[in-house]
Amino acid sequence: MTCDTSYDVIVIGGGPAGLAAALSARAEGNVRVLLIERNDSLGGILPQCIHNGFGAVIFGNDLPGPEYAYRYQEQVEAADIDVMLDTMVMDLTPERDLYAMNATHGYLHYRPRSIILAMGCRERTRAQIRLPGSRCSGVYTAGTVQRLVNIEGYMPGRRFLILGSGDIGMIMARRLTIEGAEVVGVLELLPFLTGLRRNFVQCLQDYNIPLHLSTTVSNIIGGQRLEAVETVKVDEELQPIPGSTERIECDSLLLSVGLIPENELSLKAGVHLDPRTGGPLVDSTMATDVPGIYAAGNVTSIYDLVDYVSKAGEVAGRHAARYALEHGTGNGNNATAGRDASKAGAMVAIRPGENVGTVIPQRVRIDTSGNEEVTLMLRPNALIERKVTVELWDGDRPIMSFRENYSRPAEMMVHTLRAKQMQALAEAHEHELTVVIQ
Amino acid sequence: MQSRDFDVVVMGAGIVGSMIARALSRYAIRVALVDRANDVGTGASCANSAILHSGHDPSPGSLKAEMNRRGNELWHDLVHELEVGHRWTGAMIIALGDEQLPGLKKLLARGTENQIPGLEIISRAEVLKREPLLTPDVSGALWTPTAGVIDPFGGTVAAAENAVTNGVSLFLNAEIHDALVSDGTLIAVQTTAGEFRARWFINALGVHADDFMHLAGDRPDFAITARRGEYFIFDPNRVQVQNVLFPMPTDKGKGILVSTTAHGNTFVGPNAEEVADKEDTTATRDGMAEILEGGRRLIPSLESRDIIAGFSGVRATGNANRDFVIEISATVGGLLNVAGIESPGYVSAPAIAERVEGLLRNAGLEMVAKNEWNPRRPARPAFKELNHEQRSDLIRRNPNYGRIVCRCENVTEGEIVDAIHSPVPARDYDAIKRRCWLGTGRCQGSFDYPRVMEILSRELDIPMTAVTKKGPGSEFLARTTKG
Numbered sequence A: 001m002t003c004d005t006s007y008d009v010i011v012i013g014g015g016p017a018g019l020a021a022a023l024s025a026r027a028e029g030n031v032r033v034l035l036i037e038r039n040d041s042l043g044g045i046l047p048q049c050i051h052n053g054f055g056a057v058i059f060g061n062d063l064p065g066p067e068y069a070y071r072y073q074e075q076v077e078a079a080d081i082d083v084m085l086d087t088m089v090m091d092l093t094p095e096r097d098l099y100a101m102n103a104t105h106g107y108l109h110y111r112p113r114s115i116i117l118a119m120g121c122r123e124r125t126r127a128q129i130r131l132p133g134s135r136c137s138g139v140y141t142a143g144t145v146q147r148l149v150n151i152e153g154y155m156p157g158r159r160f161l162i163l164g165s166g167d168i169g170m171i172m173a174r175r176l177t178i179e180g181a182e183v184v185g186v187l188e189l190l191p192f193l194t195g196l197r198r199n200f201v202q203c204l205q206d207y208n209i210p211l212h213l214s215t216t217v218s219n220i221i222g223g224q225r226l227e228a229v230e231t232v233k234v235d236e237e238l239q240p241i242p243g244s245t246e247r248i249e250c251d252s253l254l255l256s257v258g259l260i261p262e263n264e265l266s267l268k269a270g271v272h273l274d275p276r277t278g279g280p281l282v283d284s285t286m287a288t289d290v291p292g293i294y295a296a297g298n299v300t301s302i303y304d305l306v307d308y309v310s311k312a313g314e315v316a317g318r319h320a321a322r323y324a325l326e327h328g329t330g331n332g333n334n335a336t337a338g339r340d341a342s343k344a345g346a347m348v349a350i351r352p353g354e355n356v357g358t359v360i361p362q363r364v365r366i367d368t369s370g371n372e373e374v375t376l377m378l379r380p381n382a383l384i385e386r387k388v389t390v391e392l393w394d395g396d397r398p399i400m401s402f403r404e405n406y407s408r409p410a411e412m413m414v415h416t417l418r419a420k421q422m423q424a425l426a427e428a429h430e431h432e433l434t435v436v437i438q
Numbered sequence B: 001m002q003s004r005d006f007d008v009v010v011m012g013a014g015i016v017g018s019m020i021a022r023a024l025s026r027y028a029i030r031v032a033l034v035d036r037a038n039d040v041g042t043g044a045s046c047a048n049s050a051i052l053h054s055g056h057d058p059s060p061g062s063l064k065a066e067m068n069r070r071g072n073e074l075w076h077d078l079v080h081e082l083e084v085g086h087r088w089t090g091a092m093i094i095a096l097g098d099e100q101l102p103g104l105k106k107l108l109a110r111g112t113e114n115q116i117p118g119l120e121i122i123s124r125a126e127v128l129k130r131e132p133l134l135t136p137d138v139s140g141a142l143w144t145p146t147a148g149v150i151d152p153f154g155g156t157v158a159a160a161e162n163a164v165t166n167g168v169s170l171f172l173n174a175e176i177h178d179a180l181v182s183d184g185t186l187i188a189v190q191t192t193a194g195e196f197r198a199r200w201f202i203n204a205l206g207v208h209a210d211d212f213m214h215l216a217g218d219r220p221d222f223a224i225t226a227r228r229g230e231y232f233i234f235d236p237n238r239v240q241v242q243n244v245l246f247p248m249p250t251d252k253g254k255g256i257l258v259s260t261t262a263h264g265n266t267f268v269g270p271n272a273e274e275v276a277d278k279e280d281t282t283a284t285r286d287g288m289a290e291i292l293e294g295g296r297r298l299i300p301s302l303e304s305r306d307i308i309a310g311f312s313g314v315r316a317t318g319n320a321n322r323d324f325v326i327e328i329s330a331t332v333g334g335l336l337n338v339a340g341i342e343s344p345g346y347v348s349a350p351a352i353a354e355r356v357e358g359l360l361r362n363a364g365l366e367m368v369a370k371n372e373w374n375p376r377r378p379a380r381p382a383f384k385e386l387n388h389e390q391r392s393d394l395i396r397r398n399p400n401y402g403r404i405v406c407r408c409e410n411v412t413e414g415e416i417v418d419a420i421h422s423p424v425p426a427r428d429y430d431a432i433k434r435r436c437w438l439g440t441g442r443c444q445g446s447f448d449y450p451r452v453m454e455i456l457s458r459e460l461d462i463p464m465t466a467v468t469k470k471g472p473g474s475e476f477l478a479r480t481t482k483g
Helices: A016-026 A065-078 A142-152 A167-178 A197-207 A264-268 A306-326 A419-426 B015-024 B063-081 B098-113 B124-130 B152-165 B206-215 B285-298 B345-362 B388-397 B413-420 B429-436 B449-460
Strands: A009-012 A033-036 A052-054 A082-084 A088-092 A098-102 A106-110 A114-117 A121-123 A139-141 A159-163 A182-187 A215-222 A226-233 A246-249 A252-255 A259-261 A293-295 A347-352 A356-360 A363-365 A375-380 A388-394 A397-404 A413-416 A432-437 B003-011 B031-034 B091-096 B120-123 B138-144 B148-150 B169-171 B176-182 B185-191 B194-203 B224-234 B244-246 B257-260 B266-269 B273-275 B307-318 B325-328 B335-339 B404-406
Touching: A009 A016, A009 A306, A016 A033, A016 A065, A016 A114, A016 A306, A052 A065, A065 A306, A088 A264, A098 B388, A106 B388, A114 A306, A121 A142, A139 A142, A142 A167, A142 A252, A142 B449, A159 A167, A167 A182, A167 A197, A167 A252, A182 A215, A226 A252, A293 A306, A306 A375, A347 A356, A356 A432, A375 A432, A397 A419, B003 B015, B003 B185, B015 B031, B015 B152, B015 B345, B031 B152, B031 B194, B063 B148, B063 B345, B091 B098, B091 B124, B098 B120, B098 B138, B120 B124, B124 B138, B148 B152, B152 B169, B152 B345, B152 B429, B176 B206, B194 B206, B206 B224, B206 B307, B206 B335, B224 B285, B257 B285, B266 B285, B325 B345, B335 B345, B404 B413, B404 B449, B413 B429, B413 B449, B429 B449
Parallel strands: A009 A033, A009 A114, A033 A082, A114 A293, A139 A252, A159 A182, A159 A252, A347 A432, B003 B031, B003 B194, B031 B169, B091 B244, B194 B335
Antiparallel strands: A088 A098, A098 A106, A121 A259, A215 A226, A226 A246, A347 A363, A356 A375, A375 A413, A388 A397, A388 A432, B091 B138, B120 B138, B176 B185, B185 B194, B224 B266, B224 B273, B224 B307, B244 B257, B257 B266, B325 B335
8 A cells, every 4th residue: 555645735524614624725825635525425414404594604695505515515626626535534643644445446545744624523322311211213313314304315204202402403393394294392401492593483483393491301112113202301400300201102203412523533643632622622723733633613613603614614724735835745754743833832722711611712823913813712601691791811800802692502602803802812921811701 | 824844943043042053053954043033132142241251150060150161161262163253351350348358269269169260369459450440449359361251243143144054044033922732742833934843942032931931831930030231331432441340249140340342342231120021121210320330339430421322131030049941841842941041141152052952962863963064154354453454455355345334433335235145144224233333333323324224225125114223113214205
């Protein structure tokens, strides 16, 4: 097996993050880019998201998922970017040795000058939330059902119950209803909705599908196929309330109980993960802590809107290409041992404080040139239905703040740092600042 | 109703039935292996601790003790003949606190009486060196070097495949509903797949062995209690123990253990709960809490968020001094019962088969060895286990191996197609899962379901709506969409 060192940048994953990353990498100059996708088509999860709600930020248009993907796909096809579909990356080393395979070319070995991780995420499963009961047929994750219905053209059941008020679950409630199935309700363990409010209105209310908050599944009943689900109310500590169980007849249970960044390859490459996000620690150039390896999109943290995934992809692509260009051409055997010295040191970490679940990026590279736009993506972990203030604290003093209309865990707060704010970061005393929502 | 004639009908294709069928396939007799499920090994054989116990634990002099010791010995060769995934890890029985230390000496004495080789009491320091994740409360352990762990699905499938390759006829989806006894002799059983007539019927029906005895008019006093055990499997990236770790045994059994598997995962379980319904393999909230708590007594760092799968199985506990029953029926002719095969049943299976073979021979069944009998069952390639060069070669020979279907466990289309067309064909999702470990990783099949359905539909030439999770009644899809 020979090692192909001809690529400057290899992007792993052809979803929205990977597509945007490949394009922006290619746009940096004379850069050879390879995009590797494990499915037989580009777009990641978008082709099965046939509802609208995509593109307002990037295209100024409310587009369905396949259209959003297609617009990027067209550009990738027009650009001089190599694409390999149906190809799985099997292994990745800190030295950027990448092993991939497909049925046509067999087993392949590459060593590009930089790599962009854009593997996306996967759904939390029944086992991870430890649902008790029978292991019968008829229990699916919502995304699997979305694929079966929208891509394969099959209905996996007739009478559905949905656990989890995440966006995919609510969107599938509507989709299954339109397809003629009965959706008997959506259960949510927490006392509040976890998906976007607009989806609650458009997918549940408009179709008279009841939402039951503080309720979960206590038993799954069925031999070969699901026959019924037992539900139970939970108290403030999320513990079952005795005597509140109810039996709901249904032949299918859909789980929409969260997404997890997919980072098996990142770990193989020695990339360190943030336990809060479950994804790589990244700086504002989307660089991970392994030189030459960048990451973007749901692989770093679960985003609420695809537009911001694409934007993160653009940042990663640009900087991965620059890294490749700065770190030589030729045989590709020039993996640098340390971090690029010219950029070392000028970094401020941002730690989630009160009411903040996660922050992307976790570190900001100080660049006061005005050429780099840095956007902070905050995921609140508290529901506050009033105007809130987001503050960045340097030790015991706040150095900047901005206002938001509310704090909802379902929605990220997006804040692009202005030149003045970047200057404030550059002048911070501490290496680690804390961001809070009040 | 179609009727078929055999010399021996083995009822129940779990590890015990499959090993018996394989043992009998050596001879020039007509043997049928019959099971009600859509695959072999779907009962207790696929939901247990998967440990090849050394044999230190059963009461000296019992059939359990004899079968366990001999079974362990036989498996040392069988894992190679049948190419089953395994690791000879040895096992440690962990004493906690000074008060449990004297118990180790008793266990050592019992194991020595059972003639188990290599037993040794090891110090606290040595135990912690071998398993650093253990609780600091550990005070010592009994080391049993001959124990190991096995792929429990692979073992049953391999035995059944080897039996089929050597001429045994396998009948699945054959649920027994009647037994024909004439002049005190069992002459036929009627099943949903037709009638089977034979000179000998081997009852290896697991938790239902007593039901069949009673159906045939044998041993009304004998009863099996189903004892359910629940298990959790942990993400190997998050937690990995290196050993098989038992707590000190109690009257109830060997207790909740924490163990590595042949596959390199870590599991915790089982508890032991009597269930009225012998099919009741549901997982319960209480049971799940119980095993996690039990596991933490040995490995305090076990976290519920690192669990990637849970399952439960029922063990067949007989009421004949809680020992195995392996005997020709005293009242019904032509019936040989293998009943009450609870733990250590899996490891004992080859020894049980050997004993059944002897009983039949002594009872006058003519058993002439076949020249063409082949004890070897070659394993199919497991892509994940191969190195880069081997993978490259395999894809060159068969491009189907270049297509990954299960992302977490790196299972390829080639392996799935192989399993579907193997001697004991995998005809549903779970059957493929048991052979290839597909869908057993972190995503638990979310990504691969649609692909596997397509492959099953294509290879079996059945509509997508006829593809099942585990046989008729468990179809995945109800209908096509409106469009």
